[in-house]
Amino acid sequence: MLKKVLSLTAAFVAGIALVNAQAPVSFVNPMIGASTSTAAAGVYHGLGKTFPGAATPFGMVQVSPNTVTGGDNASGYSYEHTSIEGFVLTQMSGVGWFGDLGNFLIMPTTGALKTSAGTLQHPQGGYRSGYVKESEKASAGYYSVKLDNKIQAEMTAATHSGILKFTFPQNKQSRIQIDLARRVGGTSTEQYVKVINDHAIEGWMKCMPDGGGWGNGDGQANFTVYFHAEFSKPLKSYGFWSADIPADWPRKRDDVTSEKYQARVAAAQIIKGKKQLQGKQLGFFTEFPTATNEVVLVKTGISFVSIDGARNNLKSEISNWDFAAVHQQAVRSWNDALSKISVEGGSKEEKTVFYTAMYHSMLDPRTMQDADGRYPGGDGIAKQPVGFTKRTIFSGWDVFRSQMPLQTIINPALVNDMINSLVTLADEKGKNYLERWELLNAYSGCMLGNPAVSVIADAYAKGIRGFDLKKAYELSRNSVEKFGNGDTGYTPGGLSLSYTLEYAYTDWCAAQLAKAVGNNADYEKYTRRSRAFRNVFDSQKGWFRPKEQNGQWMAWPNSGRLKQWYGCIESNPYQQGWFVPHDVDGMVNLMGGNAKVAADLEHFFEKAPQDMMWNDYYNHANEPVHHVPYLFNRVGTPWLTQKWTRAICKRAYHNSVEGLVGNEDVGQMSAWYILSAIGLHPVCPGDTRQEITSPVFSNISIKLDPQYAKGKSFNITAVNNSDKNIYIQSAELNGKAYNKCYLDYSDISAGGTLKLVMGDKPSKTWCLVN
Structure with missing residues (x-):
């Protein structure tokens, strides 16, 4: 038995042998968050939704x-499931809204050919x-598993290509069979x-909105995945399958997973003797006899531009059959x-x-x-x-809250890339505004606000300016005009609070960019509009409250500001109401001053459950509250920022499949932890102020990019740091x-170096200036 276990993990061991036991890569566990379980989460959003x-x-x-x-399973994987339908080449991480990608599904099988995946209930x-x-x-960079059909599957990746190793x-x-129609959300x-x-x-797979995908089609994802795949074992006995799907059948998420649809797929025609095929529900298979422990490899390059691009991507990255070498390079x-x-x-x-x-x-x-630099433009033309x-x-x-601010520190060039990608996309698609939630060139309009304006303002304020500022500002201005509170001063309706507060913030961001381009009139205009949060504060209730179209307050619910979806998206007014990052002092004054706000904030955190799962108070499982622990710094009680960020790091993040209390959301949940664990986090992206909190670690060293930073590294030292010594007693900056x-x-x-001296009791003398 021991010999078998060792043989299964040989490639795994070979990969990690390149680094010592304390190297960063040795601590990575991709299983963290790899669950979509709504039962474990206690809410329909599920848990981390990462992929392993x-x-x-x-x-x-x-x-x-x-x-x-199907379902709300963007990662395509959930740890509690007991069977695997295949291994794909594209994946999204930690998102809801039904997801997309999950293309080019490869499955090693034995026995009679089956053309339908089967179900979790009847695999x-x-x-x-x-x-x-x-x-x-x-x-x-590595995953392996032993299937019940006695096949060992291993896989690793390069930037544009992947290689799978099957031991039969x-x-x-x-057999190796490839479902070309498969897509996570349709x-x-x-x-x-x-x-x-x-x-x-080689070939392609068109993914259009009428096939479901992002938002079950509402996300308007429209892309083509081109592929070039090579097999280590010759194609001697191969063929295709093609299911007869009537032209009038809808083909979105619930349609393609229905019994009726899958019955057609299961009865697909098997076609041999042809070299090529085009259709609406195709698969490919190659069959062969295998000896005990015979290894067959499949390597595939993909492209969103062309078959030639996919072929060149594979050739440039995986030119031979050395699985271990690809794995080691990934490590x-x-x-x-x-x-x-x-x-x-x-x-x-x-x-x-x-x-x-x-x-x-x-x-x-x-x-x-x-690999040659070409990409599909928003107009369908390669660029x-x-x-x-x-x-x-x-x-x-x-991601505007923590993920992109993190990247401004450790990967500033990436932030430039993202801004340029969004700005050029607007031109390519003939749009005059910036997209909120972009996926493969789609203007999906998912969620709300103008987050791209925040990212641009934050980058510019930090000296990350490798983009056309004039064009970026023009698009930012158009964005806040198209989606904003306007001169009315609030946005009415069922999501009034969330819209009004987020638009007020991005108006402030637009004002900062207007100032940067020297447009004083716009600077004054958007600064004035940034005060719109005042228009939805009800002084009688002492809190923010949504408004109707006619300007009247919406009826106050029995549960008051704890009512989920009362003027808010995925939150309640107690959670959303803290979102005035650009004018915390103004918000605090409305709420009754520092002492009252500090007490209310404490109540907000004390009422959260021990496990930090979805709840009506501090709900770390979702983004609207992610800046809130740092508001204690702003109201004269910094020791409470220190107390609660350490508590969240300890209670909401674990080394387990259920180690994320909410959706990973493309890096946001993780970025919050990274920044908080090193002791720095912004309240207001676009403002260069970075709040200091109690770091999880005693010594932290951040490598700086010499193209964007004057220094080589920034270091944080926490003297006497421990699980008990969580409070900052004193600090030194560069001595x-x-x-x-x-x-x-x-x-x-x-x-430089920030030195923090830690203790087990709050210091009421450090940081008298908030």
Whole structure:
């Protein structure tokens, strides 16, 4: 038995052998958050929704197991599922709204060919397979599992390509089959595949809104995945399957997972003797006999531009069949990326949570361009970027709060890339505004606010300016005019509070950009509009309250500001009401002053459950409250910021599948942890002030990018730090006494050392200036 276990993990061991036991990459556990369970979360949003498969930093390809098609399962995988339907080449991380991608599903099988995946309830009805749960191995750049059909599956990735290694049992009828129609949230609507020689196939899969996908089609995702795949075993006995799907059948998420639809797929026509096929529900298979422990590999390049691009991507990255070499390169790339922040002290669990959070924060925004630089323009024409890398998956409403501010510190060039990608996309699509939530060039309009304006304002304020400021401001201005409170001073309706408060903030961001371009009239205009939060504050109730179209207050519910969805999106007024990041002093004055606000904030946190799961008070599972722990710094009680950020780090993040209390949301949940664990976090992106809190680790070193920063590194030392010594007693910045509970971003980029002396009791003398 021991020999078998060792053989299953040989590639895994070979990969991590490149680094020592304390290297950042050795602490990554991709299983953290890999569950969609709504039962465990206690709410329909589910848990982390991460995927456990192999990827590279900000890479185009993610080779990952999928356990489910349909439902609100963007990751395609959930740990509690007991069977796997296949391994895909593209994946989204931690999102809701039904998700997308999950393309090019590869499954090794034996016995009779089945063309339908089957279901979680009846896996034997299709090609899916149960698996040995304890055999799952996941690390940065690697995943493996033993299937119940006795096939061992291993996979690793490069930036634009992936390679899968299947170890078969002895069998006269072994097979690798590829479902070309499969898509996480629906189906690709048309496919083409061609056998080009005795070792390779290539083709494409069109993914359009009428096939579901992002938002079940409402997200307007419209893209084509091109592929070039090569097999280590010759294609001697191969064929296709094609299901007869009537032209008038709808093909969205619930349609394609229905019994009626899957019955058609299960009865698909098997076609042999052809070299190519085009259709609406296609698959490809190659069959062969295998000896005991015979290894068959499949390597695939993908592109969103062309088949030629996919072929070149594979050739440039995986030119041979050396699985271990690809794995080792993935490990090296991750270790380099994760080493941008080094931490000492803390427990093994805390380091695992920290570096896995770093890992999750570096999956997106991913590259969308091929190895030769070409990318699909928003107008459908291939482009060549000038001076930036084209990136995609901008989860705006989530990531403007922590994820993009984190990247301004550790990956400022990436922020430039994202801004340029959004600005050029607007031109390519003939739009005059910035997209809120971009996926593969789609203007999905998901969520609310104008998060891209926040990201641009934050970057510019921090000296990250490798973009056309004039054009960026023009689009920002158009965005806040198209989506904003306008001269009315509030947005009415069912989400009145969320809209009004978020628009007020991004009006402030637009004002900062107007000032940068020298447009004083716009600066004054948007500064005035940024005060719109005052228009939805009801002094009689002492809190923010939504308004109707006619300007009247919406009826106050019996549960008051705890009423979920009362004027708010995915929150209640108690949670959303703290969102005035650009004018905290103004907000505090409305609420009754520092002492009253500090007491209310304490109540807000004390009422949260111990496990920090979804609740009506401090709800870390969702983004609207992520800045709130830092408001204690602003009302004269910084020790409470220290107390509660340490508590959240400890109670809401764990080294387990259920280790994230809410959706990962494309790096946001993890980025909050990273910033908080190193002791720095903004309240207001666009303002260079970075709040200081109690770090989880004793020694932190941040590598700075010499193209954007004057210093080489910024270091944070927490003397006497421990689980009990969580309170800052005194501080020094570069050897001089420091009595502010915040730094400026320029202090970080200049390099240097912040020294914090920690103790077990709150200090009422440190940080008298808030």
